[in-house]
Amino acid sequence: MAPKRLLLVLAYGGWDTSFTVDPKPDTAVLDSPPGTLIEVGGIPILDHSSRPAVRDFFERWGDRTAVIKGIETGSIAHVICHRKLATGSGLEGGADIAARIAESNGITRPLPYLILGFRGYAGPLDSLAGRIGTKNQLRGLLDPTQGYPAVQRGTGFRPTDTERRWIREWQAARVRRERALRGQTASNAQALDDFTSSMDRAALLRGHADLLGGSGPGDSFLDRARIALDAFATGLSQCALVEVGVDFDTHRQSGQQAALQDQLFAGLSTILTELDVLPGESVGSSMLDETVVVTMSEMTRTPRENSLGGKDHWPWATVMVHGNTLIGGRVHGVTDEAQRGLAIDLATGMQDPAGEILSPPVLLSTIQALCGAEPDGPVLESVLL
Amino acid sequence: MARLISLLSLLACRSEPVSEGIVPLSAVDRLSRASVLMVGVRPSVDQLLTANNTGAFEDQVDLWLQDPRFGSAVRELHDEAWQLDTDFLLLPANGPLQDVPMTRIRESLNTAPLRMVQRILVDDLPYTELLTADWVILDEIGARAWSHVGGYDPSGPRWQQVRYTDDRPMAGLLSYDMIWLRWRSAGANHNRGRANALSKALLCEDYLARDVRISSNLDLTDDDALADALRTDPACQACHQTLDPLASFLPYNPYRVIQELEWPETMYHPAWQNDWLDTSGVPPAYFGEDLRDLSALGQAIADDPRFARCTARRAAAYFTGRDLAQVPDAELDGLQSAFVASDFDYKALVKQVVLSASFATSTATDGSAVDGYRRIRPQELASVIEDLTGYRWQTELDVPCCGAETGSSRTGRVDLMEDDYHGYNQLAGGFDAFYVERHADTFNATTVLVTEELARRAADFVVDRDFDRAPENRRLLMHVERGTTDRVDVQRQIAFLHARLYGELDWTTDHAHTEDLFERVSAESSAERAWRVVLMAMLSDIRLLAF
Numbered sequence: 001m002a003p004k005r006l007l008l009v010l011a012y013g014g015w016d017t018s019f020t021v022d023p024k025p026d027t028a029v030l031d032s033p034p035g036t037l038i039e040v041g042g043i044p045i046l047d048h049s050s051r052p053a054v055r056d057f058f059e060r061w062g063d064r065t066a067v068i069k070g071i072e073t074g075s076i077a078h079v080i081c082h083r084k085l086a087t088g089s090g091l092e093g094g095a096d097i098a099a100r101i102a103e104s105n106g107i108t109r110p111l112p113y114l115i116l117g118f119r120g121y122a123g124p125l126d127s128l129a130g131r132i133g134t135k136n137q138l139r140g141l142l143d144p145t146q147g148y149p150a151v152q153r154g155t156g157f158r159p160t161d162t163e164r165r166w167i168r169e170w171q172a173a174r175v176r177r178e179r180a181l182r183g184q185t186a187s188n189a190q191a192l193d194d195f196t197s198s199m200d201r202a203a204l205l206r207g208h209a210d211l212l213g214g215s216g217p218g219d220s221f222l223d224r225a226r227i228a229l230d231a232f233a234t235g236l237s238q239c240a241l242v243e244v245g246v247d248f249d250t251h252r253q254s255g256q257q258a259a260l261q262d263q264l265f266a267g268l269s270t271i272l273t274e275l276d277v278l279p280g281e282s283v284g285s286s287m288l289d290e291t292v293v294v295t296m297s298e299m300t301r302t303p304r305e306n307s308l309g310g311k312d313h314w315p316w317a318t319v320m321v322h323g324n325t326l327i328g329g330r331v332h333g334v335t336d337e338a339q340r341g342l343a344i345d346l347a348t349g350m351q352d353p354a355g356e357i358l359s360p361p362v363l364l365s366t367i368q369a370l371c372g373a374e375p376d377g378p379v380l381e382s383v384l385l
Numbered sequence: 386m387a388r389l390i391s392l393l394s395l396l397a398c399r400s401e402p403v404s405e406g407i408v409p410l411s412a413v414d415r416l417s418r419a420s421v422l423m424v425g426v427r428p429s430v431d432q433l434l435t436a437n438n439t440g441a442f443e444d445q446v447d448l449w450l451q452d453p454r455f456g457s458a459v460r461e462l463h464d465e466a467w468q469l470d471t472d473f474l475l476l477p478a479n480g481p482l483q484d485v486p487m488t489r490i491r492e493s494l495n496t497a498p499l500r501m502v503q504r505i506l507v508d509d510l511p512y513t514e515l516l517t518a519d520w521v522i523l524d525e526i527g528a529r530a531w532s533h534v535g536g537y538d539p540s541g542p543r544w545q546q547v548r549y550t551d552d553r554p555m556a557g558l559l560s561y562d563m564i565w566l567r568w569r570s571a572g573a574n575h576n577r578g579r580a581n582a583l584s585k586a587l588l589c590e591d592y593l594a595r596d597v598r599i600s601s602n603l604d605l606t607d608d609d610a611l612a613d614a615l616r617t618d619p620a621c622q623a624c625h626q627t628l629d630p631l632a633s634f635l636p637y638n639p640y641r642v643i644q645e646l647e648w649p650e651t652m653y654h655p656a657w658q659n660d661w662l663d664t665s666g667v668p669p670a671y672f673g674e675d676l677r678d679l680s681a682l683g684q685a686i687a688d689d690p691r692f693a694r695c696t697a698r699r700a701a702a703y704f705t706g707r708d709l710a711q712v713p714d715a716e717l718d719g720l721q722s723a724f725v726a727s728d729f730d731y732k733a734l735v736k737q738v739v740l741s742a743s744f745a746t747s748t749a750t751d752g753s754a755v756d757g758y759r760r761i762r763p764q765e766l767a768s769v770i771e772d773l774t775g776y777r778w779q780t781e782l783d784v785p786c787c788g789a790e791t792g793s794s795r796t797g798r799v800d801l802m803e804d805d806y807h808g809y810n811q812l813a814g815g816f817d818a819f820y821v822e823r824h825a826d827t828f829n830a831t832t833v834l835v836t837e838e839l840a841r842r843a844a845d846f847v848v849d850r851d852f853d854r855a856p857e858n859r860r861l862l863m864h865v866e867r868g869t870t871d872r873v874d875v876q877r878q879i880a881f882l883h884a885r886l887y888g889e890l891d892w893t894t895d896h897a898h899t900e901d902l903f904e905r906v907s908a909e910s911s912a913e914r915a916w917r918v919v920l921m922a923m924l925s926d927i928r929l930l931a932f
Contacts, residue, residue, distance in 0.1 A: 092822070130831040150780055157917045
């Protein structure tokens with residue numbers, strides 16, 4: 001089986017999971033939105049006519065979807081919560097889970113980690129990552145006819161493939177000389193390695209010049225997701241971060257969450273459907289079979305509404321994972337009436353006062369395991385098939 | 386040519402290690418690194434030829450400190466601290482800014498605080514003026530955008546020293562409206578985010594980096610419980626004991642929706658001075674010291690040893706290519722004490738850093754964990770390329786900027802190596818001062834694509850222009866003509882290019898490889914095309930991108 005790909009969907013801003021996958025409709029401590037508690041595909045959700053895509057999603061995909069809730073972020077600052085959830089630490093400079101899976105599973109790809117949004121953290125694994133740009137500037141680099149007209153122009157010179165190969169040989173010789181002069185330290189050697197590998201990847205990327213041109217500028221969630229799917233299908237990338245691109249940070253008027261999450265789940269359903277249609281690298285597999293899809297938001301929202309009818313930041317996170325290496329159709333982790341995480345047994349995912357509260361490092365190790373990579377630490381075993 | 390080569394060979398020499406295991410840069414390489422970092426250009430061949438002269442490096446550094454181009458490095462360094470120059474605040478064009486191109490609006494408003502730093506250096510003022518000045522620097526756009534600005538002369542130079550006329554407490558940089566538009570504070574945040582931005586920039590103290598766990602029993606929606614926790618819970622007090630009083634100083638409109646801005650805007654109002662009474666309830670104080678207003682805060686920060694240390698740390702980190710946390714205390718102690726003793730002479734601080742052993746580290750032979758490379762930043766690369774070739778990668782966009790429905794104007798002239806919204810700064814590894822807060826750690830495929838595309842365009846441009854000019858007016862190709870294939874002339878040209886672009890004064894096998902590249906292309910097509918290929922290769926070489 002081909003190494004797993006990872007599609008990381010980021011619903012930035014803090015989705016209110018009481019609207020969907022962590023419903024608490026009958027509690028005195030939480031202001032629940034309207035809806036009916038139902039179980040779909042083994043997962044309890046709050047169903048309502050304002051967000052039909054949620055139910056549709058779990059009816060179609062619930063059996064291979066795991067909801068992991070009660071993850072403690074220990075902060076209420078967006079950036080810190082996201083960093084913790086994505087990298088395992090609130091400190092700057094770390095590599096997020098997509099960068100790590102790119103390293104373990106896809107290092108030979110032209111662009112192992114494709115960032116379709118603003119909030120990808122590659123850190124020391126920057127050599128594996130590439131941003132597409134707000135206006136899909138990457139397309140303009142691969143095909144200069146798609147780029148912006150320059151104020152200053154030459155003759156329109158473009159090197160031939162042979163000339164590029166000669167340039168590459170010349171550059172490689174320069175790097176060898178530089179390595180002999182200054183490559184004695186690990187850091188210097190790594191910099192030269194990164195430069196060399198980046199040149200190799202750039203050359204491979206040029207072979208995909210028409211790839212990113214067919215998927216639009218990337219202005220919408222689905223536009224960006226389709227660029228990611230194209231990148232997977234053509235072998236360009238192993239991992240991709242796709243930002244939903246709408247603001248879930250509803251400090252005013254909590255009701256806005258209904259439409260936002262309806263959009264999210266509708267998009268997710270379309271993405272999984274399109275992944276399922278694409279052939280995988282292994283015979284008889286679909287792209288969906290070979291991909292783990294993780295949907296995360298850096299926090300959820302306070303149990304109570306504020307004076308503006310909205311909800312503020314709550315230091316707990318819930319993540320959805322879709323794939324064929326997990327036990328789907330159930331919730332892993334436990335939250336109380338106020339959506340605080342409770343201590344669980346990692347083996348069962350069930351409440352255990354003697355257990356531990358889910359942490360971002362455990363989540364990330366679990367995702368590593370789901371992707372077939374060596375986990376960096378303890379995992380939530382209940383999720384693993 | 387042989388005489389030139391032998392002369393250059395005599396002048397280039399490798400330095401011996403100054404401490405066991407650590408190998409410093411050669412005099413030429415050190416000069417090159419300083420030149421790019423301080424003034425954004427490679428040193429001239431004349432400068433390289435004198436690099437080994439006693440005192441030459443220090444003399445050159447002194448000249449660069451007075452060079453107007455040094456201002457760009459200073460602005461970039463301070464932008465890393467304050468995260469101001471972003472393309473993602475999609476400022477509208479309305480009122481007195483109607484029809485002003487969007488890129489001009491952004492540049493005028495975003496960079497104004499950074500130009501204050503530059504003015505302090507140009508006028509040789511103490512760096513503490515940054516926090517105590519009763520003036521600010523604005524251009525005409527800024528003077529129109531913000532209310533209560535007095536003294537701007539439209540017939541004078543673009544950037545001018547002006548004063549606010551609204552009797553606001555002045556504290557240099559902290560008085561800028563734009564800083565508090567960039568750092569907004571929504572809802573129950575009560576200026577804490579702003580206070581952290583200030584603390585991080587000036588004291589190198591980032592509250593958000595503290596690993597504090599919020600109590601799982603705390604109801605964050607219960608205002609009374611929250612207020613009590615902030616006063617009594619040790620986990621909360623770890624930050625809020627000093628953060629909240631700092632936040633209470635800021636007399637600025639907490640939150641303006643960017644799309645709703647109507648110029649001229651008013652960010653300061655005396656009524657917000659006492660906003661804390663209704664928000665956090667915590668009176669203004671600076672780490673336990675009661676102070677009357679923002680002006681007093683500015684002075685208190687200027688007097689705080691941590692300010693001097695943070696300033697030294699940022700300068701050392703920037704010019705030596707290290708993260709802030711990587712600058713060792715022993716090194717900082719010396720920089721801080723000298724900075725204070727010099728009455729906060731920022732140029733002297735930079736000079737001390739640039740003359741230090743840390744700045745000149747190349748590699749190590751004893752297994753030391755030395756990071757000897759400083760990767761070029763996108764705006765530095767753009768400046769270097771422009772100086773070498775005359776090429777600046779820009780586009781002119783007539784489209785309305787950024788999807789704004791109202792109050793939008795044409796986008797204008799976009800510098801594609803500095804811009805993030807339309808340009809390649811992010812893809813080239815730069816930070817965008819909004820989402821991406823730091824430069825990329827290393828190279829990746831997109832940085833190579835950007836640099837190669839820039840190199841292609843610049844090579845094409847300079848070859849085209851140079852061969853249309855007399856040799857004495859050319860930038861790079863002064864030793865050959867369009868069809869020159871004479872080996873001696875070609876070698877002379879290649880020797881010059883290696884010296885000019887890389888400071889490589891020896892004829893090595895690399896020069897021979899370049900000659901080989903030229904001959905291959907020339908044989909297939911023409912000498913003129915061969916120079917395009919050669920320059921494309923040379924302008925995207927590792928020695929230009931990491932030094």
